[in-house]
Amino acid sequence: MAATFTVAARLPLRGPARAPSRPAVAAVTRLRSRQERRGLAATGGRGPARVRAETFSGGGGVGRRDPMAPPYNVLITGSTKGIGYALARKFLEAGDNVIICSRSAQKVESVVGDLKEEYGEQHGTVCDVRNGKDVKALVEFARDKLKHIDIWINNAGSNAYTYKPLVETSDEALMEIITTNTLGLMICCREAINMMRNQPRGGHIFNLDGAGSDGRPTPRFAAYGATKRSVVHLTKSLQAELQMNEVNNVMVHNLSPGMVTTDLLMSGATTKQAKIFINILAEPPDVVADYLVPNVREIPTKQSMKPTYIRFLTGLKAYSRIFSRLAFGARRNKYVTED
Structure with missing residues (x-):
C-alpha cells in the first residue's frame, strides 16, 4: 500500500535566499514522513498525517485504519x-x-452444531494449516461469511501425541510436529497479513506459544519445544517486517496460555515429575480462556497497534504456586493422582 502525506518542507537559509534543491526537499520530506508515521503508529492511527490505503505490487505500504x-x-x-x-x-x-476450523470435517460439523444451539448461526470449515491452498480457501471462506477478520488466532498445533526422547521419535511424528507448528504457523501468518493489510479496519494476529517458548528444556518432547521456541522469534521478525514495509494497520502478537489440561498435555502425564507439575501449574481450558479473551479484546478496543505479549502463566504466578506446593502441599493430586 502506498501512503500520501501532506508535508511542508522548510529549510533554514543562509545568505541570499535560494530555492532548496530537489534532493534536499526529498530528504526532508522522507524524514518528516517517517516521523509522522511513527507518531501515527504510536497513537493507534490518530494524528495529523493523512493516509490513503492502496495496494501496490511490492506488498508494503501503510494502511489507514x-x-x-x-x-x-x-x-x-x-x-x-x-x-x-x-x-x-x-x-x-x-x-x-x-x-x-479444524482438519476434521466431522469435528467441525459437530462443534458448529453445538455452538449454534447456544449462540445462534455459526461458521466453520475444514482447513489443514500445513497446506497453503487450504489456508487461502479459509481466508475466502472468512471473507464470504464475515467480510473481514479483526482477530486471527493461530492456535493449531501438534505434538503427534508422543512423549519420547528425540532418539526414539519417528520420522512421521517429527514431520507432523514441525509441519504443523512451524510451517503451518508461517503459512497462516502470511495469509492473515495479506488479508488484513487490505482491510479498512486492519487486524491483529495472535500466535500461541507453549512449552519451550521461554528457552527452558523440554525433555521427552524436544521437537515440540523447539517449534514453540521459534514462535516468539517468528512473531518478532514479522513485527519488524511490518514496520520495515510501513504496514501500520496490522500487528502480530504473542499469546501464552501456559499449561492447559488438554488431551495433548494429559497424554504426557506418565511420570511422577510430569504429574506434579501438571497439578501445580496447569489449568483447564475455560479458566485460561476467561483470562486471555478479555485481554485480547482490549487491544482493538483501545485502538492499540503496539506489539503485545499476553501471558496467563507468568513467572511470578508459577513461582508462587511452586512455593505453595513446597510449603503447604497445595494442589496435590488436583488433576492427576501422583505416585
Whole structure:
C-alpha cells in the first residue's frame, strides 16, 4: 500500500535566499514522513498525517485504519477442542463472531452444531494449516461469511501425541510436529497479513506459544519445544517486517496460555515429575480462556497497534504456586493422582 502525506518542507537559509534543491526537499520530506508515521503508529492511527490505503505490487505500504469496535470477527485455527474451543466459546459469550476450523470435517460439523444451539448461526470449515491452498480457501471462506477478520488466532498445533526422547521419535511424528507448528504457523501468518493489510479496519494476529517458548528444556518432547521456541522469534521478525514495509494497520502478537489440561498435555502425564507439575501449574481450558479473551479484546478496543505479549502463566504466578506446593502441599493430586 502506498501512503500520501501532506508535508511542508522548510529549510533554514543562509545568505541570499535560494530555492532548496530537489534532493534536499526529498530528504526532508522522507524524514518528516517517517516521523509522522511513527507518531501515527504510536497513537493507534490518530494524528495529523493523512493516509490513503492502496495496494501496490511490492506488498508494503501503510494502511489507514477505520476505528475498531465490537463485536469483533475472530478466526481461530484448531478450534474444535482444547484451548481453541474454549477461546471460541469465550469470544461468542462476549458477542463476537467466530470462524471455527479444524482438519476434521466431522469435528467441525459437530462443534458448529453445538455452538449454534447456544449462540445462534455459526461458521466453520475444514482447513489443514500445513497446506497453503487450504489456508487461502479459509481466508475466502472468512471473507464470504464475515467480510473481514479483526482477530486471527493461530492456535493449531501438534505434538503427534508422543512423549519420547528425540532418539526414539519417528520420522512421521517429527514431520507432523514441525509441519504443523512451524510451517503451518508461517503459512497462516502470511495469509492473515495479506488479508488484513487490505482491510479498512486492519487486524491483529495472535500466535500461541507453549512449552519451550521461554528457552527452558523440554525433555521427552524436544521437537515440540523447539517449534514453540521459534514462535516468539517468528512473531518478532514479522513485527519488524511490518514496520520495515510501513504496514501500520496490522500487528502480530504473542499469546501464552501456559499449561492447559488438554488431551495433548494429559497424554504426557506418565511420570511422577510430569504429574506434579501438571497439578501445580496447569489449568483447564475455560479458566485460561476467561483470562486471555478479555485481554485480547482490549487491544482493538483501545485502538492499540503496539506489539503485545499476553501471558496467563507468568513467572511470578508459577513461582508462587511452586512455593505453595513446597510449603503447604497445595494442589496435590488436583488433576492427576501422583505416585
